[in-house]
Amino acid sequence: xxxxxxxxxxxxxxxxxxxxxxxxxxxxxxxxxxxxxxxxxxxxxxxxxxxxxxxxxxxxxxxxxxxxxxxxxxxxxxxxxxxxxxxxxxxxxxxxxxxxxxxxxxxxxxxxxxxxxxxxxxxxxxxxxxxxxxxxxxxxxxxxxxxxxxxxxxxxxxxxxxxxxxxxxxxxxxxxxxxxxxxxxxxxxxxxxxxxxxxxxxxxxxxxxxxxxxxxxxxxxxxxxxxxxxxxxxxxxxxxxxxxxxxxxxxxxxxxxxxxxxxxxxxxxxxxxxxxxxxxxxxxxx
Numbered sequence: 001x002x003x004x005x006x007x008x009x010x011x012x013x014x015x016x017x018x019x020x021x022x023x024x025x026x027x028x029x030x031x032x033x034x035x036x037x038x039x040x041x042x043x044x045x046x047x048x049x050x051x052x053x054x055x056x057x058x059x060x061x062x063x064x065x066x067x068x069x070x071x072x073x074x075x076x077x078x079x080x081x082x083x084x085x086x087x088x089x090x091x092x093x094x095x096x097x098x099x100x101x102x103x104x105x106x107x108x109x110x111x112x113x114x115x116x117x118x119x120x121x122x123x124x125x126x127x128x129x130x131x132x133x134x135x136x137x138x139x140x141x142x143x144x145x146x147x148x149x150x151x152x153x154x155x156x157x158x159x160x161x162x163x164x165x166x167x168x169x170x171x172x173x174x175x176x177x178x179x180x181x182x183x184x185x186x187x188x189x190x191x192x193x194x195x196x197x198x199x200x201x202x203x204x205x206x207x208x209x210x211x212x213x214x215x216x217x218x219x220x221x222x223x224x225x226x227x228x229x230x231x232x233x234x235x236x237x238x239x240x241x242x243x244x245x246x247x248x249x250x251x252x253x254x255x256x257x258x259x260x261x262x263x264x265x266x267x268x269x270x271x272x273x274x275x276x277x278x279x280x281x282x283x284x285x286x
Contacts, residue, residue, distance in 0.1 A: 004067070009041055011066050015059035030054040049162035056158050057100070063158040067165055099137050101127050106148035111190035115145060115197045146211070152194045153215045160222065170230030171284065177226060178275045181252050182268050183259050192260050220245055227283060237285045244283055251278055 019026050027034040032051055039045035047055070056063045062071050105126040109118045120141055124131045138144035160180060167173040183192040202212035224245040230236030255274060258266040 005043065005046075007069065008047070008067060009043060011061075011069065012047070012055060013041060015055060015061060015066075019059065026058065029058050049159070052162040053155070053158045056162075057155070060100075062154070063161040067161065098127075098129070098133065102134055102137055102144070103148055103151045106144050107151055107194070108190065110145060110148055110197065111193040115201060118145065120144070146208075149194065149198055149211060152191060153211070153218075156191060157218065169235075170226055170233050171235045171279075174223075174226050174230065174279060174283070175276065177223065178252070178272070178279070181256065182272055183256050184268055189260070192256055196257065196260065220249055223249060230283070235285055236283050239282070247282070248275075248278065251275060 016023060016026055021029075023037065024034045027037040030037075030051065031054060036045060040047050040051070052063050052066055056066055065071050102123060106118065106123050109122055109126060113122075120131045120134050123144065124134050127134075134144065138147065160177070163176060163180060164173055167176060180188070183189045198208070198212050198215070202208040224241050227236055227241040227244050231238055231241065252275065255266070255271040259268055259271050
């Protein structure tokens with residue numbers, strides 16, 4: 001029988017070996033106390049979903065690889081298509097760190113100001129560096145902004161894999177998926193801002209549609225897989241899973257836009273309740 005927890009620890013150790021710094025510095029970079037990192041590596045403490053996501057980002061790997069040993073391993077969340085994954089960061093650690101910093105800054109600025117309001121100079125200022133440094137990693141503004149969108153897709157996928165991999169009950173997993181899509185203040189609300197802009201850009205610019213389509217297909221397939229698994233478990237009704245997925249994702253999209261644009265009477269709490277009601281009414285077996 002496979003010892004998946006041990007394999008996970010071995011892969012985290014591999015990330016640490018390739019990190020050009022101390023274990024304490026690595027712990028600081030992922031926002032984890034060095035003692036807790038040691039305990040997790042020794043098997044006396046489990047890595048949390050948030051920690052796995054940060055380890056993957058810092059190590060330039062995916063959560064799927066950390067958990068399963070392969071980016072393409074079958075998991076509870078459908079893997080992003082190739083076009084939705086960002087390029088590998090530079091091999092030199094100091095350059096990789098700067099590359100990641102630039103992507104993070106661009107991501108936040110796009111979410112807060114809008115895709116067309118972000119300039120290379122803005123990202124450079126946010127990173128405390130020069131525009132020439134930004135251009136070293138990203139030749140043009142569109143290269144940077146498009147890569148920041150891919151970065152957002154990968155973050156969402158990694159978070160879903162980390163959060164869902166241990167949930168075997170399909171009903172519980174579906175409710176958790178819904179929770180991960182609520183535009184709550186913080187990173188999820190910023191992600192929603194990115195999605196709104198990706199929808200707009202893909203409607204206006206054909207070259208953006210592949211990224212959008214691949215990303216959205218992954219999200220659709222993750223919901224559909226969960227519904228199908230619930231049907232096999234006997235907890236969900238035997239209604240066509242693709243139809244249920246289309247209705248649920250459309251409801252999530254519509255409510256999310258209304259919450260984000262602050263339509264009167266719309267709130268995260270009301271969105272959550274409406275989605276739970278839909279699941280109980282249309283998906284759960286009576």
